[in-house]
Amino acid sequence: MRTPIPTKPTACWAAVPLACGALLLLVPSLASLAAGSTMKAAVLSGGEIKVESVPVPEPGAGEVRIAIRAAGVNPADWKMARMAGRMGPAPILGLDASGIIDALGPSVTGWTRGEAVIALTRPPHGSYAQYAVVPVAFIARKPRTLTFAQAAGIPVAAITAWRSLIDVANLQSGERVLIDGGAGGVGSAAVQIAKSRGAYVIATASGRNERFLRSIGADEVIDYTQGPFEQHVKDVDVVLDTVNPDDGLRAMATLKPGGILVSIVGRMAQDRCAAARIRCAIPGSSGGQPATPYLDQVVALANAGKYRVNVERAFHLSDAAEAWRLGEQGHTRGKLVLSIPR
Ligand SMILES: NC(=O)c1ccc[n+]([C@@H]2O[C@H](COP(=O)([O-])OP(=O)(O)OC[C@H]3O[C@@H](n4cnc5c(N)ncnc54)[C@H](OP(=O)(O)O)[C@@H]3O)[C@@H](O)[C@H]2O)c1
Structure with a gap:
């Protein structure tokens, strides 16, 4: 081929x-x-x-x-x-x-x-x-x-989602998280990991993915084809941007002061983050660190019926x-x- x-x-x-x-x-x-x-x-x-x-x-x-x-x-x-x-x-x-x-x-x-x-x-x-x-x-x-x-x-999707939400954002039970691009590989991993942590999960996707996202634990689904998601989402503690840096910029308006925007699709300008009174971060390189500790935790979720x-x-x-x-x-x-x- x-x-x-x-x-x-x-x-x-x-x-x-x-x-x-x-x-x-x-x-x-x-x-x-x-x-x-x-x-x-x-x-x-x-x-x-x-x-x-x-x-x-x-x-x-x-x-x-x-x-x-x-x-x-x-x-x-x-x-x-x-x-x-x-x-x-x-x-x-x-x-x-x-x-x-x-x-x-x-x-x-x-x-x-x-x-x-x-x-x-x-x-x-x-x-x-x-x-x-x-x-x-x-x-x-x-x-x-x-x-x-x-x-x-x-592996890649789950490790990326875990490092972003848990290692970088330190997502806690009861917090509100926006997963931008919730239906993709990383997004669907992130929705399930966030849900398993007890977070309130809001995900963006086109309308055809609403049922899928609810089936894996999303509490709210925002159809990005119907208008800017930031008009419908407010007061989140954590944003994970898996789509593009422009979405990341727009997502700043959805965060509480002191909230954190984690992007896996490009670094945010720190002056914009400071002006929005939020923190911005990327998971960065894993530096070759072992994957097994991440994989084991996701496998445990899957064996418990909490990850598919x-x-x-x-x-x-x-x-x-x-x-x-x-x-x-x-x-x-x-x-x-x-x-x-x-
Ligand atoms: N930094 C890192 O370590 C790292 C690691 C893994 C991945 N990445 C990067 O992260 C990105 C996502 O990776 P992935 O594997 O999740 O990709 P993917 O599976 O190809 O993502 C596809 C998903 O994106 C959604 N999507 C497309 N446009 C959207 C929009 N405007 N708003 C909301 N959702 C939208 C689609 O939903 P609809 O069909 O409903 O539009 C689809 O479900 C890629 O650029 C990848 O290179 C970075």
């Missing part, structure tokens, strides 16, 4: 800090993967997504190899691909994976072959592949309540380019995923 990657420049750190650090530090060519049998993996070649045969990687110390069943699709995938296109040899694409542990590296304890897991993969070992090796600090047991396709939609993933559509690995085209339209309800052939 070949499709040109759009060449619009992207500031990697602004766009995908969760994964960008790993990309910048780790861009060895696929030749550095261990030799042996081969697997199918989606890579960028000549600016196009191609499924190629590459060596099956061998797990090193502290790593497991996962036989991937499904890969979640994130905006970071195409944003990183544009960066990778300018930086030399591309890693295997994708960050989010679900699958079965297939091999253990030296010194790995507490995990066994055959366990079902979710993972945040680390370049060059992307998730658009039949196998990936992942440090154990980046995996968690798959929720019992979710299919492999659904579980593959957890709506799979808008599943694509075959060879149709990854089509998945990206759909995702870039910006109207995914929940997640797009790739099913990985065995």
Whole structure:
């Protein structure tokens, strides 16, 4: 499957800090993967997504190899691909994976072959592949309540939402939170995490997503196609902007004095924030910190029936380019995923 990657420049750190650090530090060519049998993996070649045969990687110390069943699709995938296109040899694409542990590296304890897991993969070992090796600090047991396709939609979206609402905004029970873009991958994760914290959740979306958002816990849904959301929302303690910086600017009017605006789509001008008597923050780079503590908490929510993933559509690995085209339209309800052939 070949499709040109759009060449619009992207500031990697602004766009995908969760994964960008790993990309910048780790861009060895696929030749550095261990030799042996081969697997199918989606890579960028000549600016196009191609499924190629590459060596099956061998797990090193502290790593497991996962036989991937499904890969979640994130905006970071195409944003990183544009960066990778300018930086030399591309890693295997994708960050989010679900699958079965297939091999253990030296010194790995507490995990066994055959366990079902979710993972945040680390370049060059992307998730658009039949196998990936992942440090154990980046995996968690798959929720019992979710299919492999659904579980593959957890890592990037849930970690981003958790870091934004809990680590940065310190969201408390009883607080009012506005999730701008509530029906998307990060937004739907944020709605559920906020609800599980006991917050009063207001979410923006187009009208077609109202029922979905109420089903995952939104107390109010504002249809942004019917007028500016800031005319309907007041006195919130926390805003999470997942849409664009212009929405972030408008959302300032919805916050109580002393409230906090967290943006995952661009930094706010601090003078505007000060003038509005609010705090503005971004989750920033995770700096390679372990994903497991975040994933474990979201898996616990899922196992308790408090977190689910709506799979808008599943694509075959060879149709990854089509998945990206759909995702870039910006109207995914929940997640797009790739099913990985065995
Ligand atoms: N900084 C970080 O660490 C980080 C991490 C993850 C993601 N991101 C960025 O965050 C953004 C969102 O990511 P995502 O994975 O959630 O994307 P996504 O799943 O593609 O988001 C799609 C959703 O956006 C909604 N939407 C579009 N325009 C809207 C508007 N004007 N108002 C309200 N909702 C609107 C759509 O709802 P409707 O169909 O109803 O319009 C749709 O449900 C992306 O730009 C991504 O790159 C940053």
